[in-house]
Amino acid sequence: MSFGASHALDASVLVLNKFYMAVHVISVRRAFCLLFKDLAEVITLDDGRYASFDFQSWREVSEARARFKHPDDEFIRTVHFEIQVPRVVRLLAYDRLPRQKVKFNRRNIFARDGNRCQYCGKRFATSELSLDHVLPRSRGGLANWENIVCACLKCNVRKGGRTPWEANMRLIKEPIQPRTSPSLCLKLSHRRYQSWKTFLDNAYWSVELK
Template sequence: MQYIASLESSVLVLNKFFMALHIISAKRAFVLLCKETAEVVSVDEGKFNSYDFYGWKDVSLYKARSGLPEEDTTSWIKTVSFEIEVPKIIRLLFYDKHPQSNVKFNRRNIFARDENKCQYCGRRFPTMELSLDHIVPKAYNGKTTWTNIVCACTECNKLKGGRTPEEASMRLIRKPVKPRHSPILSLKLRSDRYRSWKQFLNEAYWSVPLK
């Protein structure tokens, strides 16, 4: 059995009404399962099955022992005494609030919106090698907003300095906009690993192409 570095795998969180809320790590998902504040929602051949932590542990044990064929998208965690599959979806049993309609303005979402690409040279970088650039610099009263902040690599950020792109003879590869939906969620939907999430999202997300 192949083990993927799984504790940081992404898990979709639903409220008690099966509405998508946000994405968390597998590590956080297992904490919620062990506290019995959430259950696993497994989509099998179009049917929904729910399991508490121990039920999911038994399902994982059965899969591991039966030699059932695995999907390439399956992640597992191995402990001293047992193996358990990382769920792709969990549901909060006591949370009835509706998802937020507004996308949070933060560093993580900006990187996701720009797909970790420097918006000046177009190359993709690890997050730790990217910074945020004010297109119109603060010195020129540039605002810290979706439409004035982009990802930039260290070299391009240094080259641009405290100037506008025009002053630095640099061009943006794409005009920044405020995303209508979670950029992180949109990126995840392009992967086969998270195809089952689609069933819990509204139709606005269904237009995102899946590989």
């Protein structure tokens, strides 16, 4: 299947395992490959009701929806038809459970701190931020969630190899390990990914059923 160039292909799709638990985020292109190979189905939630669609039925639904497009809807036009970008897909045979531990990496640290220097409080582009050890490595400071924060280059130089207290600098907030992926939380701030919330809300999975 060949798709025309479209910014819609830059969007993300939430992937559920066969038990409807969120396990991954993939590209739109990858999602359509899974649908076309009958390895996944599209999941929608309308008025509290789930609906599932294979590739063909999603194509038919897309044709109807194309007549009444919502501002947050995205469509991809092919040579022969127009199809809506799905927001959530479910793998039909994948039964592994989601990873509970959030990856400790640069992207998630920047996302956790909102690209804000944790000393001066100003927001910066990622290229203008560095990572600072609150307790310096020379003092035995570890590279973990509780000891690494975003810092602008100016504040990082000012702090040097000292603790914030020694440098007369105060942290905006105490660094902690996030319970859910910070980068996913950033995506949830966009309206087009609001449908993910049901599947990412811890309360949805932990509430006792009666």
